[in-house]
Amino acid sequence: MSMRIGYGWDSHEFKKGVPLKLGGLAIDHPQGLLGHSDGDVLLHAITDALLGALAVGDIGSFFPPGDTRWKDADSTIFLNLAMEEAQTAGYRIVNVDTTLILAAPKIGPISGDLRQRVAELLRIAPGAVGIKAKTPEGLNQDHLAVAHAVVLLETIEEEDGLREMEAAMDDPQTVEAVVSELVGEAHGRPSRGTSSRPDFDTDDIT
Ligand code: MG
DSSP: OOEEEEEEEEEEEEEETSOEEETTEEEOOSEEEOOSSOOOHHHHHHHHHHHHHHTSOOHHHHSOTTOGGGTTOOTHHHHHHHHHHHHHTTEEEEEEEEEEEESSSOSGGGHHHHHHHHHHHHTSOGGGEEEEEEOOTTTTOTTEEEEEEEEEEEEOOHHHHHHHHHHHHTSHHHHHHHHHHHHHHHTTOOOTTOTTSOSSOOOOOO
16 A cells, blocks of 8 residues: 655735635635636635645646636636546545645634535545644734645555455445346446436536
8 A cells, every 4th residue: 555645835815895715615714715717715725735645736737827717717626637637646635634734714713613624525435534723823914814734645455455345345235236237238238327427527627
């Protein structure tokens, strides 16, 4: 098994009247974060941590800020691309740890929701997501939100895939479904689940 660690950091400036998004969660607050995208400082730091673990560049090299396609973009797009990169390279996320530094809003009351949302987006258990927050004491940075993130990746072992397949084959219903799919394909019928998928992905975000 091989493991990789990644680190990401980001900052955005607060502005009145802008919607606040943190960790993919819309948060009720009079100020939001300015950015070319939705300004989600936490997702940007996690995205950079993932790309850093893979040593494939950073969020700016994949999504240049000058590109109009990313104007007000939902930052989950960036995160999803980094996750795809990890999967393609044969890695899965072991855990993620983050620290937010901001004067307001208070993160304590929403940290459970934040953890849940980030875990959902990363497709890992909430217990594998650390959300910590600090106020910028003595830094004179109350106008900013800063996020730090570290992520640990491990290789997806072939054995894990086999074990999952074995477990599935113990279920008679799964066996029946697989057999009927194979028989269907042999008779030229499309296999299950493929008919609604488009032939190619038109949503090219690179
Ligand atoms: Mg950013």
